[in-house]
Amino acid sequence: MSALLAINKPVGPTSHDVLQTLRRITGEKRIGHAGTLDPLASGVLVVGIGRDATKQLDEAVQKEKEYLATITLGETSTTDDAEGLITKYQSPITNHQLPITKQPTKKEVAVVLKEFIGSIKQVPPPYSAVKIRGQEAYKRARRGEKLNMPPRDVDIFSIELISYDYPTLVL
Structure with missing residues (x-):
């Protein structure tokens, strides 16, 4: 077969x-x-x-891939995903360049998203399926191992803001 x-x-x-x-x-x-x-x-x-x-x-x-993601702005969890416990909720949001003292507008979010387009170094979260010494990182992280996740080269060709209703955006 x-x-x-x-x-x-x-x-x-x-x-x-x-x-x-x-x-x-x-x-x-x-x-x-x-x-x-x-x-x-x-x-x-x-x-x-x-x-x-x-x-x-x-x-x-090696082929290009397309993803659909739902993101909640301002939330941090123990696993960097929806499965973990929310450890922090930050509002107003501060991005890496400017403090935002109000809910960001759709236009402001779109401007920040454009900064991710291109070749970037991405550090995968410890709670991911990336293999570390032959085992998925999330399994090691759940056992309490401290992981040093090496950055990976990622090419982002486009990002489309599909919907935005603060604090949730869909890409």
Whole structure:
């Protein structure tokens, strides 16, 4: 059997969980995926089944990707995501350049978002699926390990502000 599949992974299971399910269904041992989705992420997981298909996964990883994100301005959590406990709620918001003494307007948010377009160094949060010495960072972080997450080169080609209703924005 050889196939490339686009699996719509829901929130909850890990990418590895999806592969295990496919192994049980197909009986195929050689199954891999192109990129990892965090358990809290839903979206397309590209899966290769069989030798020929898994060889093509490196090419799929290099392709441009599109994300949909919902962000709550001013909140900080223990895990840097919606799963953690809110440890801080800051209002008014202060960005890295100017203190904002009122709720930012849609136009002000759009101006700040443009600063992220281009090649940037991104430090993944410790509670992410990025592997550190062969294990997902979130597993190590949940055990209380202090992680030094190295920055990664990320290219952001565009950011679209889909909706904004303070303090929530959708990109």
